[in-house]
Amino acid sequence: MKKKTIIFLLFLATIDISARVINNTEFEDPHPGQTLTGQTPEETTWNFNQQIVWVIDKAGNEDFGRPGEPRIGNKDILYLHDFDKKFSYIFDAQGKFIKKFAYEGENQEVSRYMNCFTFGEYVVIGAMDKLHFYTDDGKMIKSYSNNIFMRFPLTFINKAEFLVAPGALSGLPAGTAEITKVNLESGKDIKFAEVKLNEEEKALPPGGVILGLTPQILATYDDINERIYYCKNSEYKIYIADLNGNILNSFEKELERINVSLDARKEHLRFFLKDRPDETITTMAKGLPGELAYFHNIQVNNGFLYIFRMTEFSRKCTKQEIDIYSLDGKFLYNGTIQFENGLYLKTVNGIQIRGNSLYALLLNNNGKIQIVKYKIDIPN
16 A cells, blocks of 8 residues: 555656646756767767847746746747746747737636647647647637547647657556557547567656656657657667658667666655655655656757757756757767856756757746747758
């Protein structure tokens, strides 16, 4: 009974983290002297040459509460959720505040905000029980029932078709996770792919997601060539498939995983669960993975595949490494986004790239939150 209670507490705690601060992952620096294998030679280092375009720290004249989940949509529209105020903001490409939308709570459009997804001219707000489709200017189109924990959207192909998979590769008794292709028009779900769990993943208790630590399935869609890139982020192996799930190619890279100590896992949990006894925190921390995932996001950008690497576990993450591949899986460059003047990422995926624009949700040493848009150099 005690074991079941601890697993349940872990489930509640990680769900709470994923719901409110799923991307506010606290990090610890790698162990002293630890290096990554497979470092790229100098000639394959990409310089993003980032230059500030604008900085905003409020919505019009209104201060932010607890902003998170920056997402970039059509025409460089910026969407940002405020977890304290329980609604989302829309800003235009110049950083001008446009409107609020997707109000959260009882008798509101969104029961409980979990995540945001953008594709084409649409934005989708994922709640625990539904997916809410909006136009890019924040007008509700329609809602569909969906369990976001078991059917987490990976990538959207169009307004009717998208891929889903379990949100975390933990607590899955079958030892496999299925990627499903959903068609809202036909109402049919089709098996797209199956991902096998390793022995460590099979042993993980059920729960929510600590981004960059919890193993997950990731996917992205290349709409020009109609290809899907998918993987589990605990392995550095990417599959390339057509829209029916037929594997066309795959590529991989040999790297060592970065260890995350028990103390670091405890510190992370204690940051969010300050009222829990140390015994409970320790037990919960032991149930978390002991190594970082290889990456936390993959995306296709202007004809190249970007892989957003996990390279540290620190509360003040000042950089983001990105591996850049051709769309057929050839490694090209490794680049680093380095933030300046004591700024660091508020959330591990508080960085978004669209074309030659980079958006970052940043904190300074005084805890002031700001969103910075940069112009960057990208491969062509």
